[in-house]
Amino acid sequence: MSVAMREIPIEHLSDFGIPKTAILCCRGDVWSVETDGAKAGSFISGTLQETERLYAEPDGQLIASSDGGRTAAARITAIPGNVFDVSENIRALRNMSAEESYGLLLANSSNRGKVLNLGKLISDAAANLPSAPEGQIRPDRKVIWAHGPIKLEEFAGDVCDSWAREAISRISDPSSPPEVDIPIGLTDEILDSAYRQTEGERPRYDDLIHDFDFARSVVREVFARDLESEAKFFESSDTDDICAKLGGIDTAGCIVMLRNVKSGLCEYLFSSADSFTRVSPASVGELVCDLASDRCSLGEDVQDVELCIDDGKLCLDEDPDRAHGDRKFEVLFIMKSVSDEVIAMDDSEIARKMAANRIRRSMPAENLVVRLAEKRGDVINVERDICSAFGWDFVGNGRMESLNELMEAVRSEQAVPRGQGGREKTGF
Structure with missing residues (x-):
């Protein structure tokens, strides 16, 4: 099976920058360098000739090519600015040519894992730009x-x-x-x-x-x-980068529950198909690590899976090829204390609580856990933090605040004295 090279649309370079980074371009024997990473987008655009397009390689480099990525007319690489500065000092001391120095610099940076993944950085920065016609x-x-x-x-x-x-x-x-x-x-x-x-x-x-x-x-x-x-x-390596990027989003004290987007049924995410141990990651990054290591019980015959932000909500899609599949779930980080409370209830108390919260009898007790957590504000909202970690704008409705807090806000608003026409009295 042949897979087409991943093209980087030129418009994605608009305003693209990486502070404290050096960008190097090698075209044949000619090198050009931009030491101000904030100007990375304009520099990369300027290296392309009229018929060339930009493509991403898996090692993080970009190539300029006029034949669909079959041959590289130029290679573009990003490395940390401090690494480039050290190399420049060594070049001055040894009186090395730019060609020799930059060649050694890229070889050493690649071996030491210092080459930045330009393709991924550009894609992340341009996540909200349209890349195909609407629909x-x-x-x-x-x-x-x-x-x-x-x-x-x-x-x-x-x-x-x-x-x-x-x-x-x-x-x-x-x-x-x-x-x-x-x-x-x-x-x-x-x-x-x-x-x-x-x-x-x-x-x-x-x-x-x-x-x-x-x-x-x-x-x-x-x-x-x-x-x-x-x-x-x-x-x-890609998974490790994502786990590290999301490792600072704290979810300690939470368990993970899934709510089927289509049916509304809720269920626990367990550590394995044979275990009733609730997944309780300390961070969103740890959840990704657990999913990647198959330390979570997903549906039978699940092969391809995506964790995504969809309309402002964190979702786990076990059938990503279908826009409205039956195996798409909202991922909810819920305080473990709410789950423990429901587990400790007997059947009659669960039935009363479900009736009081207008949950259908056919629904599992897990739906009661989610309803109580939402009413009390015990669902941890991580979506905005995830978008911030990737440099994405937050788009969508996201999750509601606590129902109790919303009702309190409504009651407070109703208590404000109002004059004729519904306007607030100003006191002037």
Whole structure:
């Protein structure tokens, strides 16, 4: 299966910036640098030639390409400003050329994990910009984390394209410094496979060893295990970044409950299918880690899953390909004390409480837990904090405040003296 390169729309670069960051662009043997990360968007736009588009690689680099990402006319990389400053000091002391210094800088930064993921940073910053005609997307849906075969294949496709492009570059110019690590023997395998397929016929052979689709097919067929391993590595790294980003959103003392968006039925999120231990993460980041590690009981036969903000509410979608599937849930962080209170009730008391709160008899006791928590303001609102962590604007209605607080506000408003026409008396 072929996966298209992920294009970064040029309009997403508008006002894009990364403070305390250096942006480097290498086009052939020519380097250009922007040391003011706040100007990253305009700098990246300025590096593109008329027919070129921008594409993201899985290692965080961007490439400029005029053939759909098959070949890289230029590579754009972001590294922390302090790392670049140290490199510049060393270059001055050793009297190194810019080409030699920047090449070593990028190699060392890549090995030490200091290369920033420009593609993800741009996508996060532009999450609210329209990327397709209205009706083809769900504009108020922002994906926080995704897991499963579809997401893994997305990573695999990006890695496959990156390896194929790098292998062709090395075949074309063996003396050029490597930009991306590729499996040992990949270039030899492309050459050997091309020779076998063309039976050594020179013109066809020369064309095939520079063919992007052919190189990609060799990666898929011969290096499938390496590709899967690398895709899993990038998926794991992406998950780690998300967990760290959301680790500061405190949910201590809460348990997680799910409310089916379609039916309204509520249920606990348990630690496993065989356990009745309620999931109780200390933070939103810890919940993502639990989901990624399969430490939560999801529905049977669930493969692809997304955690997202949908119309201002945190949702877990176990069928993300369908906009209105039966396996989409609101994720509710509810104070554990409310759950403990309902669990301690006998059946007759639960029945009375449900009747008093106008909950249908067919509903489970979990719906009573959620109703009581909402009335008392014991549902922790995390959606705005999540959007803030990703740099997204908060869009949607979000969750209501405590019903008790809302009623108190209404009573207070009714108590304000009013003059004719309903206007408040001002005292003037």
